Amino acid sequence: MNRTKLEEESINLLKEITFEQEQLESLYLDMAKNESGEIEIPDLDEQIENRLQSLQRSANNINRSLLETEMMKDELKARKKDVDKKQLPSNTEIDYQESKSNRFAKGVNIYKLLLILFFGSFAGVIVEMLFCLFKNGYIESRTSTIIGPFNLVYGLGAACLTFFLYKYRNHGVWLSFIGGFVVGSVVEYFCSYFQELLFGSTSWDYSGYPFNINGRICLLYSIFWGLLGIFWIKDLYPLLSQFILKISNKIEKTLTIAATVFLILDYAISGFVVYRWMNREQHILPQNKVEEFIDVLYPNETMKEIYPNLVFKN
Structure with a gap:
């Protein structure tokens, strides 16, 4: 199976998402420890806000990429269907x-x-x-x-x-x-x-x-x-x-x-x-x-x- 560069990058993206989830688990643990008083993290709120903004930007980019990818797939599928209609020009x-x-x-x-x-x-x-x-x-x-x-x-x-x-x-x-x-x-x-x-x-x-x-x-x-x-x-x-x-x-x-x-x-x-x-x-x-x-x-x-x-x- 021949993979395009885009498909390879999408696989890497899934790996990055898994890695990001692991990082968030660490942040969740810090939040729990901070709330229980076990440790005090002065800049925790700032870390959370920065991570939220980063995730929002990532989500926007991924959603845009998903839309563009779906449109490319839709166009290729439609062009093939139109070209296959031999009796009419496409x-x-x-x-x-x-x-x-x-x-x-x-x-x-x-x-x-x-x-x-x-x-x-x-x-x-x-x-x-x-x-x-x-x-x-x-x-x-x-x-x-x-x-x-x-x-x-x-x-x-x-x-x-x-x-x-x-x-x-x-x-x-x-x-x-x-x-x-x-x-x-x-x-x-x-x-x-x-x-x-x-x-x-x-x-x-x-x-x-x-x-x-x-x-x-x-x-x-x-x-x-x-x-x-x-x-x-x-x-x-x-x-x-x-x-x-x-x-x-x-x-x-x-x-x-x-x-x-x-x-x-x-x-x-x-x-x-x-x-x-x-x-x-x-x-x-x-x-x-x-x-x-x-x-x-x-x-x-x-x-x-x-x-x-x-x-x-x-």
Whole structure:
């Protein structure tokens, strides 16, 4: 059996602990003799305090070493498991490929996050539409934009999951689950909050679910976010990163900027159209030619088809 230097040092540490225990037995004996009056040790309290401080520092160092060792073991185990999945690229492989390249969208930076936001906004809509088809037997719009099937909740969710879980991409699934649980819940809550703040409307309501917070998030869907965190950072993220690596270096920056500008304009136009829809619900007449054009192009019937789950609050 080949032992690493770390293992050898851990064995020596156990020996040192045994030796320290023997030293403490001697100190306990001095304490007993001092208390019984058999001998008097003037600096005994100082010795005890010094030993306590030393043991506390030792405990802190050992606990930190234990945590670091457990994390190393967890990472090695997780990397092996990921690499063994032959059908998908692993984060270990992606890290290696990116280290050899001079691509601008590598690691976790603003360019990659913008590409992921675009991809997540699109893919999330497709997945939820398919889920609706499977669950209810019909296709229903899940987009949050007028032009194209994009949804900001999924885009922000994918970008935030990448940003916060990237550090733990090569560790066990429990960290990804916790991260996905927390990050997804926060994203979903604030998307709901700002939608209601800006447009006086909601697109989902979990009030009927147990353990919900203001109807914006609930335990069940937070668990789904946790599972999605695992699936995203372990499977989808390396797959998407591999695809990004294949994009020509000459166009990827231009492509990223173009996709971002498109999304900004799309969300801005969509927000304006929804705002006008809200005003129509309040019987506010159009104030200019643009609003008149919107009323003709996007009447209430059309808006209800695009946003079937959107409900305006009184």
